[in-house]
Amino acid sequence: MSHKTDKKFEEITLSTEPIFQGKIISLQVDTVQLPNGSTATREIVRHPGAVAVLALIGDKMLVVEQYRKPMEKSQVEIPAGKLDPGEHPQEAAARELAEETGYRSASLKLLSSFYTSPGFADELIHLYVADDLSQGEARPDEDEFLEVEAITLEQAQHYIREGRISDAKTIMAVYAWQIMKLGGTL
Incomplete structure (x- = not known):
């Protein structure tokens, strides 16, 4: 389901640095461009999902x-x-x-x-x-x-x-x- 506001505050990924790859999770640090044009970093844990x-x-x-x-x-x-x-x-x-x-x-x-x-x-x-x-x-x-x-x-x-x-x-x-x-x- 897509909403008009899905991209309203979008942060565009400029680069991704893989930090850790485990059996269940991985960790990466993304450098992103913010809606106002400045940049920031985001630490992101990737997970396969669960029930x-x-x-x-x-x-x-x-x-x-x-x-x-x-x-x-x-x-x-x-x-x-x-x-x-x-x-x-x-x-x-x-x-x-x-x-x-x-x-x-x-x-x-x-x-x-x-x-x-x-x-x-x-x-x-x-x-x-x-x-x-x-x-x-x-x-x-x-x-x-x-x-x-x-x-x-x-x-x-x-x-x-x-x-x-x-x-x-x-x-x-x-x-x-x-x-x-x-x-x-x-």
């Missing part, structure tokens, strides 16, 4: 608890993971749900796609809602150590207040779930 799943079983939501090294603490989050090259987001959502929780869904619907931190990163997360779940066996990645839990909306809100849930995608999913429970549409 997250609000998985509902009756009146509970599936979450996983795992250690998050950047924060140096364990976090409770909805199932999520990065997109593989060429992978459709809905396929990735089904894969991540099965890998992390063991559950499969007969119904995956896109709720929203959103940028996590557009001031410095291009990561786009596709948030799906899944219901009509059937249980299987979890198969997390070999470097993932996690615990699966099914929690109520009230527990999720309590975890947010405690800081056990503090990532944007999970907080967004909890609030979406709250709206759905109140009969609202997203």
Whole structure:
């Protein structure tokens, strides 16, 4: 979807300096021309994109608890993971749900796609809602150590207040779930 204002404040890239290329992210520094003609630098993290799943079983939501090294603490989050090259987001959502929780869904619907931190990163997360779940066996990645839990909306809100849930995608999913429970549409 294109808007007339898409280029209103466009910054034209004059040069790009690659800084780091990792397995998941890369970092570059761009020199840009600003709308007023002056120049500036922008540090940009490139990310392949990710998916997250609000998985509902009756009146509970599936979450996983795992250690998050950047924060140096364990976090409770909805199932999520990065997109593989060429992978459709809905396929990735089904894969991540099965890998992390063991559950499969007969119904995956896109709720929203959103940028996590557009001031410095291009990561786009596709948030799906899944219901009509059937249980299987979890198969997390070999470097993932996690615990699966099914929690109520009230527990999720309590975890947010405690800081056990503090990532944007999970907080967004909890609030979406709250709206759905109140009969609202997203």
